[in-house]
Amino acid sequence: MKKRALLIGGFHKTHSLADILIERGYRVTAINASHPHCLELAQMNGVTVIHGDGTKPDVLQEADAQKVNLAIALTPKDADNLVACQLCKQKFHAQRTIALLNDPEKTAFLYKMGVDSVACAVNSITSMIEQQEFLHGIATLVPIGEGRLNIAEVPIAQTAPITGKKIWEIDLPPEVIIGCILRGDQSIVPRGDTRILAGDVLILISAGKQEMSAIQKLTGRS
Amino acid sequence: MGKGAYQECQGVRTMKLFEAQKKNLPYTVIAGGAGFAAALAEILEAQGSDVLVIARSQEAFRAIASSCKGRILVGDCTDMDMLRAANLEKAAMVVAATDDDNVNLLVAQLIKEVFGVQHIVAIINEPERECVYRELSVTAVSPVLISAQAIAGRLLSVQKEDSL
Numbered sequence: 426m427k428k429r430a431l432l433i434g435g436f437h438k439t440h441s442l443a444d445i446l447i448e449r450g451y452r453v454t455a456i457n458a459s460h461p462h463c464l465e466l467a468q469m470n471g472v473t474v475i476h477g478d479g480t481k482p483d484v485l486q487e488a489d490a491q492k493v494n495l496a497i498a499l500t501p502k503d504a505d506n507l508v509a510c511q512l513c514k515q516k517f518h519a520q521r522t523i524a525l526l527n528d529p530e531k532t533a534f535l536y537k538m539g540v541d542s543v544a545c546a547v548n549s550i551t552s553m554i555e556q557q558e559f560l561h562g563i564a565t566l567v568p569i570g571e572g573r574l575n576i577a578e579v580p581i582a583q584t585a586p587i588t589g590k591k592i593w594e595i596d597l598p599p600e601v602i603i604g605c606i607l608r609g610d611q612s613i614v615p616r617g618d619t620r621i622l623a624g625d626v627l628i629l630i631s632a633g634k635q636e637m638s639a640i641q642k643l644t645g646r647s
Numbered sequence: 648m649g650k651g652a653y654q655e656c657q658g659v660r661t662m663k664l665f666e667a668q669k670k671n672l673p674y675t676v677i678a679g680g681a682g683f684a685a686a687l688a689e690i691l692e693a694q695g696s697d698v699l700v701i702a703r704s705q706e707a708f709r710a711i712a713s714s715c716k717g718r719i720l721v722g723d724c725t726d727m728d729m730l731r732a733a734n735l736e737k738a739a740m741v742v743a744a745t746d747d748d749n750v751n752l753l754v755a756q757l758i759k760e761v762f763g764v765q766h767i768v769a770i771i772n773e774p775e776r777e778c779v780y781r782e783l784s785v786t787a788v789s790p791v792l793i794s795a796q797a798i799a800g801r802l803l804s805v806q807k808e809d810s811l
Contacts, residue, residue, distance in 0.1 A: 480749050482775050504725065504753035508776065511752075516778050530727045537760055 427452045428494040431519070433479035433509045435499025436462045438525070440469070442497065447471050451495070454488050480508045482516055490517040497523045503531060510540045564629075564640050575636040576604075576628065579643055583623040586645040593617040601631040601639040672697045676738045678724035678754050679745030680704065683770060683790060685712035687744060692717055699733060724754055727761075735762045743769040748776055 430451040432439045436459070443453045443466070453472045456479035457463045467474040477484035479498070490496065496513035498506035506524040513519035523542040524535055529551075535543045565578040581588060587595050592603060592615050605628040606613040606621070613619065621627070631639055673696050677684050680702025688698050689712055698717035701724040702708040708719055722729040724745065735741060741764050743751035748771055755769040767786065771777060774789040 480776070481773065482778065502749070504747065504749040507756075508749040508752050512776075512778070528725075528727075531757070534757060534761055538756055 429454070429489075430495040430497065431456070431485075431488060431490055431493045431513065433496065433498045433500065433513075434458065434505065435501075435525070436466075438499045439466065442499070443469055443472050446495075454493075456484060456488050480505050480512065482512060485509075485512055485517055490519065492518050492520070494520045495523070496521070497525075499525050501527070503527050507535060507538060507540065510535075511538065514539055514541075564644075566636065573632060575631050577631065577636055577640060579627045579629055579640055581621055581623060581625045581627060581643065584645065585623070585643065587621050587643055588623045590621055591617065592619050592621070595621075595643070597639055597642065598631075598633075598635045600633040600635045601629060604628045604630045673739035674699070674734075674737050676701065676733050676735060676741045678741065678743045679751075679770075680708040680719075681744070681746040682711060683746070684708075684742075684744040685715065687742060688712055688715045688717055701729060701733060725750060725757070730754075730758065730762065735764050738764060738766075740766040740768065743767065745770075746772070748772050752776065 428451050430446045430453050432442060432446075432453065432455045434457065435442075436457065439455050439457070443455060446453050447470075454475065455463075455466050455472055456475045456477060457466060458476070458478050460476055463474045463476045466472055473488075475484065475488040477487070479485060479488070479500070490513055493513070496510065496517075496519040498509040498513075500506055500509070503524075503526055506526065510522040510524045514522050521541045522539075523544060524540045526532060526535060526543050526545040527547070529545050529547045532543050532545050532548060564580070567576045568574070569576060595603075597603075603615050606615050606619065607626040607628065608622065608624070627643065629636065629639060629643070675691055675696045675698050677688055677691075677698060677700045680700060684700060684702070685708060688700050691698050692715055698715070699720060700708060700712075700715075700717055701720045701722065703721070703723065705719050705721050709715075720729060720733055724730070724743075735758060741755075741758050743754040743758070745751055745754070751769045751771065755767045758764045758767055769787050771787045771789045772791060774787075774792050777787050777789075
């Protein structure tokens with residue numbers, strides 16, 4: 426049986442998410458309070474559209490919310506998204522609920538109230554900017570396998586804490602390895618006793634989101 | 648909201664709260680400034696409660712609750728800073744009484760979970776949402792149901808009188 430996803434509110438976000446979910450084999454139902462938006466969403470292939478307020482139990486019933494695999498609340502109001510998720514979870518036993526959240530201060534509260542995943546744009550953008558700022562001029566990061574694996578290019582300055590050290594002397598997380606060292610026009614496959622020199626560029630392969638802490642450790646920058 | 652007005656408001660509240668505690672008046676916070684909240688504020692005040700109303704607009708609230716002398720905190724009642732300023736831990740009761748059911752549901756749960764207030768009443772305009780509360784010890788009151796029941800009760804007594 427096909428997995429089912431319920432998208433509550435939202436228009437542009439619902440449109441793009443519906444595309445992605447259909448591609449991944451979901452049967453998608455969208456609930457929208459605006460009639461013109463409903464008409465446009467109904468143009469999409471494979472999307473069932475229900476016109477109404479997705480925070481009302483009878484509208485969710487009509488949208489066949491019973492035991493959906495995924496319910497995503499995308500309205501612009503935090504209160505509506507919380508109530509929609511709680512209804513889906515408690516009354517309709519949705520397997521997984523996701524709520525969009527504007528106010529980052531309420532992130533922990535929403536998790537506490539039983540929302541499985543809280544998507545706070547402010548939080549995500551902040552952490553993206555932090556990552557960008559941190560990496561700017563330090564390293565180039567290439568995500569592989571939907572970000573599960575990262576390959577980073579890390580230049581080593583004279584002042585870096587690992588300059589002059591041998592590879593085996595560097596304490597890296599087990600998920601991180603130095604795959605290659607670029608030195609001038611040479612590329613060196615490192616061994617335990619290879620010494621890191623200033624000006625080297627390390628090619629770092631890391632899994633499990635360990636790249637940031639590893640790069641911090643290697644460059645000494647935070 | 649101007650910071651000056653807010654601080655002034657807080658100052659007034661602290662002073663009044665002291666007074667209230669001296670007279671042993673119960674402190675009640677009402678989130679919302681629409682018609683229902685205004686009526687409730689006036690009744691509670693007449694009963695001798697110390698009332699604080701969190702409303703979006705001071706002018707709008709004063710216009711519908713002209714006899715209410717209570718203090719007003721101007722702002723969004725779902726805002727954490729606003730709730731922190733309301734001294735909720737001192738409140739004997741908090742009433743979530745905006746005209747938006749979902750906002751009332753959010754505020755009631757927020758106040759219970761984050762601020763630890765015990766006695767919370769949420770106004771629910773559409774009683775079908777009550778199931779969200781079932782797991783929580785938040786009391787939901789539906790003015791629609793209560794009015795309907797009152798009218799139905801009146802009808803019964805009118806019929807009885809007529810049949811006598």
